[in-house]
Amino acid sequence: MPVDPMLQPLVAGFAVEAQEVIQKVTMDLLELEREGLENDALAKIYTRLGRHLHTLKGSAASLGLQDLGDIAHKLEDALAPLKAHTQKMPRPVVDVLLHGLDLFMLRAQAHADGRGDYLPDPAAALAQLVAAAPPPEESAVLPGGGFAQVAPDTASAPAASAVVSAPASVLSEAPAAPEPSGESADAGWRVSANQVTSLMREVERLREVRLRVEERSRELERVSTLLAKQGLLAETAEARTLLSGTGRSLRTDGEETSDVVDALEDGLKAITTRPTRTILDPLQRMVRDLSRQLGKEARLSVVGAEVSLDRRLLEKLQGALVHILRNAVDHGLEMPAEREKAGKHHEGALTLRVEQQGNLLYLEASDDGRGIDLQQVRKAAEKRGLVTAEEAARLNDNQVRDLIFSEGFSTRSDVTDTSGRGVGLDAVRATVESLQGRIEVASTRGQGTRFVLTLPVDLGSSPVLMVRALEQFVGLPMLAVESTQLARADMLRVGKRRAHMEYQGQLLPVVDLGARLGLRASSPPAEGQPLLIVQSGGKRVALGVDAVVGDRDLVIRPLPSEVRDVAAWQGAATLSRGELLLILRPDWVVSDSEKVSVSAVSRRALVVDDSLTARALHRAMLEAGGFQVHLAASGARALERLQADTYDVVICDLDMEEMDGIELIARLRENKDTRTLPVILVSAHDTQVARDRGLASGADGFLSKRECAAGRLLSEVLDVMSRRGSRA
């Protein structure tokens, strides 16, 4: 069955595409054999399955790959009777279809590698494809997520079926094994990680250049405005027109650069990372086949599969995860009858959870099986000579559990297809350690076992929900956000100290993000305010935010040392315009906020200044004096803050854009609630004129910024408050 040489380049692309389609079909088949699906859902899956198989058949035929077209056709035949009478798919049929897909994929890969001529006639395999169901066979995960039938061990499985032997012979007859990466040698380039990293740095620089171009464009606009203000409109008309044109061109160039930067970043991300799903989805099949082989029932749930990670890391982790899950099915899960006897569901639950926090990746694999029998581990370690009886007697439980990672350790006395060779968790630990990570195990007898892998990551992105509290935008890892609700009076219980929200029969504490971040005083949520149900480590809270901006897929970078220890933040991510978004730690969000709330009797100051550094300095000085300080970047924001909160003193910059200090004081004096509020004006203008103007406007005090050294501002504040009769 030689492929037309003209079409050969297309076959490689087809094999990649077929791999993706087959992965989808596999997931659908696993879903179809599960219990409890409604007829509507079943019908939808059958329809999708039929469409995918038809796509495979059509694509294969269009490339002249008759053998593949025939296999897909037979698979459609096997599906047809079930599709007509929508029902749960019997396991033997799922087995047949999965074997057919394996056969299809192996042959597609062989065609892509130019080995199509060496393939055996598929007639025998095809003849049996829709016949009686073969016994499940051991499957191995190929690099890249594909599956291959492994030639059965002749000692343990002497009577392999013809269907199974066909793909096995494909493997043995094939002249060359595919590249470990799953790509043929001429499908791309091999580049070093350093080259890619340096390219990423260049893209970062380009982004900064783009920001500078934007700044230049704004400068041109300012020059143009200044020229117009000189009153020489006619004389400068030509120059202003020229400047405006150049400004417009610069803006267009900036926008184009921005698009280029985004495209480069996306491209680099696609080159260097891929979703964790690509290695986790194939594990579903492995768990299913292995549990069938062992007469067990198991279901694998995956949480966090959308997290994208460094491809190199994923490739290395794939083997480790396969091993942990095989161990869980083989050693951890009990037989269905035994589980039911112990009061458990007959189907064992395996869970894989992936979470990225800053530059750390947490990978948790757990089962609800029998747990680790420490006594058995002690005995096995002694028997295999890993520890002496005296040493074993001295070990505590954690140290005994650690023995399972020792080289040569196995609790099996006999060698089976799945275990007993003593090669396993030591290899997993070696892999994790080679990635500068660590692996920990926790287990409760009769309840299950949990492995936690912690690994450093440089690349990769995580889904983040972007929210706003006052003017501060922050991100929350999507994994921690259970749902978003809008506050309604009937679901809130507002107490003296804090509010609670009724959610799914539970009362959750309501946490105001703005107050938790020290940006404002805490208050119960307003009607319609977004409340995010955030969970972490088994705790849940309703987090009140001012707005939900939307979800983003972001690369989270570690914070610099000066802010790394601030418990609220796990890292920062760059948004499309180059600004940084701080990412919250869910465990901090759900932790008890009562302990950190500032004493209700502390004095409150509002600092109003359009300079970020001036606000930071005033805040530092006032906090050192025991004040609780809130900040506002403009007069308008200050008025908003004063409507919501009460303050003992306001420190306000004289010269601000839009609304200056004088205007703000005038507005405060008009309002009966703020008429007597002490206000101190500060200004960079250290002149008598500025001082007189400030005091005449109704300010209680005036300081030049030069005078705002430590102590001076505080003494002025206390003096002014005492004159106004406040709580100084």
Add this chain to the structure above:
Amino acid sequence: MKGTLRVVDEALEDETRELLARRAARLREQGESTVEEAVHWIAEFPLGEERYALPLESLRAALPLRMVTPVPLSAPAVIGVLRFQGQVLSALSLASLLGGHGWRQDPAVLLVVDRGDGELCALDCEAIPRPTTLPLASVEAARARSEGPVVEVFTQDRQLIHLIDPRRLFLRSDVGVRHAR
């Protein structure tokens, strides 16, 4: 005619030779004086009414103060975080790090500085610094007198400069958490 031209050419050549000789002598003198008086290059900038400086070798870049994201709950000296060449850096208030210092103009510049431990951070500044020199002997003497992060050094024209030692400044500074857990 030709003879007259040659005379003029020769006179010019003599003049040129003399000029080059004078220049060479002047350069030799400068070289000798450079060897005699070693200098310490600094980046000098105003802070309030005073003049401060950082060693020029610790300065990596001067940036406009913008695109800084405030970090709630961080230490008072932390203005926020920003991106610089693909890294996330902290922007710190120099006036605050120095224990509360008045200023004349709201800082508009960030100086990216090597902290002395290989990490970078950005310090705010009222104006773009000016590269200049201090006599190395004066700098060394001032450093020997004080172990603090800021030493006072006089320039050749008797101007007082407060020279910051970034390594000492960050060893001493508490720029971590404001309200931990």
